[in-house]
Amino acid sequence: MTSLRSKVLCQAERICNHLPVFLNTFLVFSITGEVSYLVLVEAPLEAEQQKSEWSGWWKAVHLLSQYFMLANICWNALLFVKTNPSIKGVFLGGDGLGQGWRYCYTCETHTPPRCSHCFDCKVCVLRRDHHCVFFGQCVGFRNYRYFLSCLLFMWSGLLYAVVMNAEVFMVILKEGVTLHSILLLLVPWIMLVSGQVSARAFAFAFIADTCVVGFLLVSAFFFFHLILLCRGQTTREWYSSRRPYSLGLLGNLRHTLGLRWHLCWLCPLIPSPMPGDGIHFQVTGSLEPTR
Template sequence: MVKMVNFGNKVWCGMEKGCRHLPIILNTALVVSITAEVSYLVLMEAPLDPALKASEWSAHWKTMHLLAQYFMLGNITWNAFLFLKTSPSIRGVFLNGDIVGQGWRYCYTCETHTPPRCSHCYDCKVCVLRRDHHCVFFGQCVGFRNYRFFLSSLLFMWAGLLYAVVMNAEVFIVILKEGVTVHSFMLLMVPWIMLVTGQVTAQAFTFAFIADACVVGFLLVSAFLFFHVGLMLRGQTTREWYSARRPYSLGVLANVRECLGEHWYFCWLCPLIPSSLPGDGINFKVTGSLEPKQ
């Protein structure tokens, strides 16, 4: 009986660990599939202008688009890697309890005093400096040291999805010029039903599904990106936005510098560009009321 219980616990722990990595696996599969589809469209279908296809500019056009696409893919991948590698938690950070002041709290789970804008994450099982939210897609909190990489990966993901949507739109415009049919409309709206009923091939379903995923993903990432850009400009975290507080806003440029670092104006172009943050994630200049608005 004890062996069965231990075996069940091991199976459950293995499933729990696997589920934690499932969002990362799904996102990776989606990014790879979108990249593969756009690469196919660039190499095999585009340029769509027949006159351009027959000219020497065709190779230059394809090279330019492929370089842009893989530049965005490289930035997404490297920013995501640095985001996961850079922990915003209080582990390894010296918190001097003798200078506890306004905004400091005591965390009974971590058994230590924590500075302002720091809160405990029950998923990460640790307190996080300048905690914004727990990102389920990466399985890590967004906080003080990794906010730049989070924003940059969102930015290039948005640009990559926009690029994919435009490429797919050009192909569909050509299809629409040849005439809209119920079959093509249903393929775009309900590709799963068309596949199950045997109305389309697996290849046509794959392209339609990825095209739909690009549109939906672009809308979701757009909303998420613009929301966080707005928070950065206002000097807020998501938790402070919920309570309608702006006690740490230093002005637009200073707020951007607080998130992206001293080289804020071009560090977002590449994650390898060093850009040290002006603060330490512990002490913050208070410019407004710390109490939530009624």
């Protein structure tokens, strides 16, 4: 009985860990499908424009742009999940232990500076930034490039989707700022259950709301990590106001995104070798927290 119960709990935990990944995947493809429908069917609205050559080029450019962003989001997310940021398979020995090294009693090994244990991943992670709930994996030294690139294209894709869905908000508010239009914008599922809107209107309102909320959340994450990137910090170091590893703007970009930092964001397949090993870091400031 105890064995069955533990198996059920382990299976439930595994499902809960992967649920955010499935939900994010569903939302990304739903938003892409809805925006593609807007481009192909709903816009441009003028009959003369729909038959013109300009309209065909307009649709082709929009479709290429959004599927370029979708491909980058999916590919960066896949490489992020497949790239192991932990100390597994890494030789941590060498010239001896230096300043900042600690002993992890869970992994039963000494760990280098900027490395910490993740209780979700159950392993120590090199240059650990944080555990990403949406991908179910830690952000560390080896996969930070893919994480940041994924955030960049998610941000640009959601901005694009918000602009494309502006027409949806205009149609909803065409009747004026009434209780019906406000409820349709804020809680469209209630309007659907009550039978006051069609399934088509609900789908458009729901995805448009998701685009706005998602854009605000991703904007907060993306610009926060841009600040960390420029300051040469991890999230854990931000909390303690330490900047002992900052090498200047160009140095921080190079040591975080790789030697081809100026090109690697265009495509995850562009190789960008990391100049460090995730174990040894050049110290440029005090290791003691200022607060």
